[in-house]
Amino acid sequence: MSTVVAYQGEPGCNSAAVSAAMFPTSRTLPCSTFADVLFAVSEGKADIALIPVENSSAGRVADVHQLLASSGLRMFAESFLPIRFDLVALPGTTIEEVRTVRSHVHALGQCRKITQEHGWRTLVTEDTAGAAREIAELGDPHEAAFAPPAAAGLYGLDVLAEAVEDEHHNTTRFLALSQGAPRPERAEGTAYITSLLFRTRNIPASLYKALGAFASNGVNLTKIESYQLGGSFFASQFYVDIEGHPEEPSVALALEELSFFSAEVRELGVYAAHPYRAQLLTD
Structure with missing residues (x-):
């Protein structure tokens, strides 16, 4: 059986991209919350928990470190992902038609400049890919989302603007955890x-x-x-x-x-x- 990686979010989210890069042969288990991700591993439904812990623009991911400390899981690897957000909307929509933009709270915080420039109202969603899915389901040309590059194609949306994040060095750090991960033996030349x-x-x-x-x-x-x-x-x-x-x-x-x-x-x-x-x- 292949390894199962649990992450918070929906297919097409940044955590899914990191999972594919770190564990390319593994199956994935999307979860609604970070607590659900850790619980899935504790209960044996998944082998690895993949959690974002901090972003270079938005700072730490709220409450994550407290969850990690109380989970009983051990960290065994880290990864860094340059974060890119596209503005996505229904096919045929123009940027002038957009009135409301939705995404995860951290994504909204990382895309303030374009939001303020256009005077858009913001709505918080559970995750970035889920925001794209909601746009596809709503069918409203006045609604758009800040979503990862993979989300537009996944949910049949148009990209109205690419790389709309405020800072292009925008990067998120992720940690991988599992039950009883052993301490690695020290190897010379390894940091x-x-x-x-x-x-x-x-x-x-x-x-x-x-x-x-x-x-x-x-x-x-x-x-x-x-x-x-x-x-x-x-x-x-x-x-x-x-x-x-x-x-x-x-x-x-x-x-x-x-x-x-x-x-x-x-x-x-x-x-x-x-x-x-x-x-x-x-x-």
Whole structure:
């Protein structure tokens, strides 16, 4: 049996494109929400969960890191996708006829310039490809959608304008997760990312001291997110991505020091850094 990849959205969405690139021989399981994606893997209906976690223009995908931390799944790979949105509408529609444009909230946020230029009303949908499907079903020439390039052909729509995103360096990072994904053995010449969750002790300057563990050992943090626990304003957890493998001496020392100032440290995954990271350093 082939591997099943669960993602949020409908066929033609950006997650579907990433799934095809990362796991080309796999079957897919489209889901309505990110929670459904993770639940599908936890329940054995899918083998891999593919989740977008952050966008270079719109920032983090809301609530995803908290879902990832509580899912019990482990991260084992990352990917980066340059995001392109086309303005799509019914065949024969002109851009002057459009009154309302719909898409996922993140897509609307990434296409503000053209929306404001034309004074369009916006409607939020569950995902970008689903917005294109809705346009096809509505049959209203005054309605359009911001959708991935594959969606127009899939749903029989015209492209009124290509690449309408505000920033053409617009890129989304995706993580792949599974049940019990093993930590990869450290290989010389391979760059790694380690994702961690930690909760600091309730002592003065605990976060400062915890983060100092990385600084004093020369370990680079590429991401840090915080969120409250159980509705409390006092108990916080922190999600971090660091460069390096836990078996590297500097990383091992940093994690040992981090544990001293933390009530909990949990490894969420270790995976090879995507080549796109190196490209960012040279651009």
